[in-house]
Amino acid sequence: MSQNSPKIYDAVILGASGFTGKYVVREALKFLNAPNSPLKSLALAGRSPARLAEALKWAAGGDSPPNIPLLTADTTDPNSLSRIAAQAKIILNCVGPFRLYGQPVVSACVDAGCDYLDISGEPEFMERMEALYHEEAVEKGALVVSACGFDSVPAEIGLLFHSRQWAGPAAPNRVEACLSLESDKKVVLNFGTYESAVLGVANADKLVELRRSRPKRARPTIPGPTHAKGSLIEHQKQLGLWALKLPSADSVVVRRTLATLTENPHGLPGANETANDLKKREAFWSSVKPAHFGVKLGSKSLFGLFPYIMLGIFIGLLCRVALGRWLLLKFPSFFSLGGFKKEGPSKEEVESATFKMWFVGHGFSDASLASKGNKKPDTEVITRVAGPEVGYLATPIILIQCALVVLSNRGSLPRGGVFTPGIVFGPTDLQERLQENGISFDFISKNSISA
Structure with missing residues (x-):
């Protein structure tokens, strides 16, 4: 499919069966074919069609799930990402950590001239994508905006x-x-x-x-x-x-x-x-x-800050060595005093x-x-x-509203480039x-x- 072929889907949610992804699907369904909504066609993408079907069923609540295409895509398979980017106006990427899995998705979107939004809160990933892809994104007409969730x-x-x-x-x-x-x-x-x-x-x-x-x-x-x-x-x-x-x-x-x-x-x-x-x-x-x-x-209360102070100390002490990182990621509830659970x-x-x-x-x-x-x-x-x-309510609301702004007002937004949400969405009705x-x-x- 060439870059100028008509797009089949208004939006594709990548990582739709993940913890956050299924909440993003639930939020998107509220606007799919709703009156005055620009979201008329939606697809879900991920590694397992069976898990995508489960996520869609969960997101639809008590209703029978709508007939939405389930696309197989994996961040380790560039061809699968190119296929979905060629078919979508915009990809909403929920597959993190973005430093590990985000770059192939950005690359596929930029190459296809497909707009890209994600929920990353990772400064190095965001700044690296700007360094690597900004000029090509301008040229190809792909708008790449990270941090379209609670961060930031x-x-x-x-x-x-x-x-x-x-x-x-x-x-x-x-x-x-x-x-x-x-x-x-x-x-x-x-x-x-x-x-x-x-x-x-x-x-x-x-x-x-x-x-x-x-x-x-x-x-x-x-x-x-x-x-x-x-x-x-x-x-x-x-x-x-x-x-x-x-x-x-x-x-x-x-x-x-x-x-x-x-x-x-x-x-x-x-x-x-x-x-x-x-x-x-x-x-x-x-x-x-x-x-x-x-x-x-x-x-x-001052005591309420104690778990966060302890977590900061643990991360500072342990994350510089491989064993320390393994411990932190294996036992998040212990090191955060129950604030984070796998x-x-x-x-x-x-x-x-x-x-x-x-x-x-x-x-x-x-x-x-x-x-x-x-x-x-x-x-x-x-x-x-x-x-x-x-993480699961505000972030999906924000991501979906950013996507609806892009779909509604694409002509008033920059042609392409790697930007922050504020500079892109500030003057809009976000x-x-x-x-x-x-x-x-x-x-x-x-x-x-x-x-």
């Missing part, structure tokens, strides 16, 4: 929402996102996230090497001081939370978005954008004000969990104040993004779509603070 859309779209609350001459200097995971039961997180973290720390030197080998990116001009490191743990009284500083993929993705925006102050032109699209895009980006950005994990959370644990991501911004009531000596910020703005459980599907964006407060 709430942080990206949440920060863009937050920055637009600094109206007029006001400007932020620093925004800290504080993530609070809440549940009536025990919070149990996605094992894939744990596995990616272990492999990421184990290969941290490769990320450093990759960045050194690439040209320096532009940095945005941010009024006021560059931020001091601050303490590892602090009490954020205004939120009623204890906060632990995190090495987060969200921070890396946000920095890449702000770098792209600095290089393209009006955002990225759409492949076939209308005059109205152009006007909307330029107006959106002119309202966004960059800021230094960091992520913290919040807990109502079999994932139960249905009840998923349904009872929620998240709140608080954005606490410090900046200036008038940006010109920042240039007058080393003046401290005098204004605080707080916003919040909130929604359901992060925030409104998320709000309609259970992820809220709220302005909380704006106050003067003593300088």
Whole structure:
């Protein structure tokens, strides 16, 4: 099938029978052939048609499953990936860890001119795909966007929402996102996230090497001081939370978005954008004000942070040697004090969990104040993004809404290239779509603070 042949499927979900994949299928079925939905044809892909059939049956709930094609594809078989990329407008990749299995899928999509979204939260994978495939993706017209799940859309779209609350001459200097995971039961997180973290720390030197080998990116001009490191743990009284500083993929993705925006102050032109699209895009980006950005994990009690501190210590000590990595990946529940389990959370644990991501911004009531000596910020703005459980509910909602934006508005998006979600989806209606599907964006407060 040539690159210009008509595509058979609007979307193909790859890895549809995995822990997260089956939840993505469940979310996609809500929009398949629904009124005003651009999703008219869907296929599921994976190594085992029998497991795909089981996942489809599970996703359909009590209903008899719809007649959806089940395609055999394996990340170790490039020909199988080329076949599905040739047939799809967009592939939604749920097969991680992406550092191990993601590159062949990106390669097949770029070669076929097929759009690609994934739920990776792995900085080295994302930056390596940009280094290897960006230019070819531009040429072939393939839009490649990683981190279209809980990592990193709430942080990206949440920060863009937050920055637009600094109206007029006001400007932020620093925004800290504080993530609070809440549940009536025990919070149990996605094992894939744990596995990616272990492999990421184990290969941290490769990320450093990759960045050194690439040209320096532009940095945005941010009024006021560059931020001091601050303490590892602090009490954020205004939120009623204890906060632990995190090495987060969200921070890396946000920095890449702000770098792209600095290089393209009006955002990225759409492949076939209308005059109205152009006007909307330029107006959106002119309202966004960059800021230094960091992520913290919040807990109502200091003791609640203890499991995460211990996990960080274990990963730091053990993941540099093969035996240590084996132990970490073999016994995740032991090292995370029950926070991560190989079999994932139960249905009840998923349904009872929620998240709140608080954005606490410090900046200036008038940006010109920042240039007058080393003046401290005098204004605080707080916003919040909130929604359901992060790994199996929020991530599928986000991924499917990103896909629907691509299918609905392809002409107003870049023709091709490897990008972050913020720079691609910022000016679209993604925030409104998320709000309609259970992820809220709220302005909380704006106050003067003593300088």
